[in-house]
Amino acid sequence: MDKNILEKICQIVNLNIESEELGIEQIDVDLSLIGMSSIDFIRIVVALEEEFECQIPDSKLLISELNTVLKMYQVFIQCMR
Amino acid sequence: MKILELQKQVDNIKDENFEISNIVFISNVVLEPYLEPCLKMMFAGDEYNIFLKQVLYDDYKSELNDIIFDNCNMFVVFLNFDVLVDDIINIIARGEKNSLQVIEEMYSLCEALYCYLKQNYETTIVWFGFEDYYCQYKNVVGHVSLSGWLVDKINIKLAEMIATEDVLVDTKEMIAEIGINNAYDINSKYRWNAPYSKIFVEEVASEIKKQHKIVNNVTPKCIILDCDNVLWGGILSEDGFGGIHLGRNGLGRPYYDFQRFILTLYYHGVILAVCSKNDLSDVKKVFNEHNEMILKEEYISCFKVNWDNKTENIKEISSDLNIGLSSIVFVDDSLFEIEAVKKFLPEVIAILYDRDSIYNELRCFSLKKDINLQQIQERVTTYTTDLQRKKLRAQHDDFELYLAALEMNIDIHLAKEIEFNRIAELSQRTNKRTIGMRYTLSQIKEKTKKESYKLYSVFVTDKFSNLGLIGALGIDGRVLDLFCVSCRALGRGVEDKMIKVLHEYEIDDMLFKSTEKNEDLKLIIQTVIKK
Numbered sequence: 001m002d003k004n005i006l007e008k009i010c011q012i013v014n015l016n017i018e019s020e021e022l023g024i025e026q027i028d029v030d031l032s033l034i035g036m037s038s039i040d041f042i043r044i045v046v047a048l049e050e051e052f053e054c055q056i057p058d059s060k061l062l063i064s065e066l067n068t069v070l071k072m073y074q075v076f077i078q079c080m081r
Numbered sequence: 082m083k084i085l086e087l088q089k090q091v092d093n094i095k096d097e098n099f100e101i102s103n104i105v106f107i108s109n110v111v112l113e114p115y116l117e118p119c120l121k122m123m124f125a126g127d128e129y130n131i132f133l134k135q136v137l138y139d140d141y142k143s144e145l146n147d148i149i150f151d152n153c154n155m156f157v158v159f160l161n162f163d164v165l166v167d168d169i170i171n172i173i174a175r176g177e178k179n180s181l182q183v184i185e186e187m188y189s190l191c192e193a194l195y196c197y198l199k200q201n202y203e204t205t206i207v208w209f210g211f212e213d214y215y216c217q218y219k220n221v222v223g224h225v226s227l228s229g230w231l232v233d234k235i236n237i238k239l240a241e242m243i244a245t246e247d248v249l250v251d252t253k254e255m256i257a258e259i260g261i262n263n264a265y266d267i268n269s270k271y272r273w274n275a276p277y278s279k280i281f282v283e284e285v286a287s288e289i290k291k292q293h294k295i296v297n298n299v300t301p302k303c304i305i306l307d308c309d310n311v312l313w314g315g316i317l318s319e320d321g322f323g324g325i326h327l328g329r330n331g332l333g334r335p336y337y338d339f340q341r342f343i344l345t346l347y348y349h350g351v352i353l354a355v356c357s358k359n360d361l362s363d364v365k366k367v368f369n370e371h372n373e374m375i376l377k378e379e380y381i382s383c384f385k386v387n388w389d390n391k392t393e394n395i396k397e398i399s400s401d402l403n404i405g406l407s408s409i410v411f412v413d414d415s416l417f418e419i420e421a422v423k424k425f426l427p428e429v430i431a432i433l434y435d436r437d438s439i440y441n442e443l444r445c446f447s448l449k450k451d452i453n454l455q456q457i458q459e460r461v462t463t464y465t466t467d468l469q470r471k472k473l474r475a476q477h478d479d480f481e482l483y484l485a486a487l488e489m490n491i492d493i494h495l496a497k498e499i500e501f502n503r504i505a506e507l508s509q510r511t512n513k514r515t516i517g518m519r520y521t522l523s524q525i526k527e528k529t530k531k532e533s534y535k536l537y538s539v540f541v542t543d544k545f546s547n548l549g550l551i552g553a554l555g556i557d558g559r560v561l562d563l564f565c566v567s568c569r570a571l572g573r574g575v576e577d578k579m580i581k582v583l584h585e586y587e588i589d590d591m592l593f594k595s596t597e598k599n600e601d602l603k604l605i606i607q608t609v610i611k612k
Contacts, residue, residue: 043114
């Protein structure tokens, strides 16, 4: 896995969710259980799309599809390819 | 700017000493991810820390909102018409409903929300009016209204309900300003019900900040105007009375329009002063005799027309009118003068007059839309008669003899409801003789509902003029939570008489907030409390 991308995703998640800082060791933590609201979700997705200069498919725009750092990583890697 | 950069900037704001303001945003669409970070950045400039709570329109009556609504400093309502009324044009086209029925239905929904908020909470409501620029049918029918200007008719009805006590924002005008093509984001509309573009959301945030400033009376109080090439075209001392350009046509039209704008500021409570390198008699001749002058001498509270340094003149105006430099805007066409003021009087907002940009620059003013002509005239009269008071003061070494010569009458009485608005305004405008507590009209009304709360108005008249309501006192049980006196009435012993009222109560505490100019009042009142 690309550590830089994982760190960037963690940075953006941490900026938007008021909870303990997530590190790349916690990529499986369910973000909706640590306080990610629907508005936080929108902010995170938009920030990631701007950072990685890609737009993820609308079918992935569900919290259940992107509720962990790992899922975000997988979707965006796919998107960037 | 990318959202990540914006969020980092927000994160870096050092807001430990900022005033907190809670805003509840009720909407049926999403204005994120930009609304909250934009608001935080904009308000940080005025040292406010904004906490934004976003509530879905469908959930506004939910009990889960009670706590956040109770602590709210401002409600903002933003309802998207397209989401609220599905497929309105086809509903009308097939005769299911007519326009009148739709107007009534939409108005009823809005009325229910507005009345719910007004009945339960004493907080200002900023309501963004409906807009229908999203409608795509103009591409096939041309720029004609398919629904009989339905949205405009609803907005007119909303204005009748809302605009007396609260604020109805003209959303269509906001969109027109940035351009319809720039206001929407189709992608975000279909992804997460966020139909508006980042540019438009920034405008919404800017408007919320504007209205917040108006509610809290954060605005300059005075504008000082140069004359040559600001109020008229040309140089009076060179071109003469007949050679300056001013009028409804030709070269003088921009100055004519600018004077009209300044007069509007005057009618909304801004004090006008003139600072010009000219002969005073020549300038006053123009003010009093030029047919096309909109601004007359009677509107001007202070003339500093001489060949002296303008920076010194501005300081004198500040002293004569008892208005702090940070509450003054200065307009001049000379870059040299502007730069000098910026260097030596950095608190003053110095604006270079440019025909095309001046109106935008004057956005620094945030003025209530309601006009009280009598109050404005009283205020101007007070400022102009202050010079007469200063002369009288100079004639009497003894302060008591001066007060006697002034024939002053100070009337302190329990405040009437009609005086609440002025009291709220006073609490927000005063910086020197105040314990620093600022209240909106809604907050004053809320306080006076308590039996233990005593609110006093202070009126002053003297031989020169009626100064009107220039002070207020608020006592909540044993706590002093309001004490303010207008700078217009300073130096006459008004505060001493107000302090005598405090002796009638057993006050053992006071609420205090520093304005950086009110420490001496704090010490005086603390001494009174201890006694």
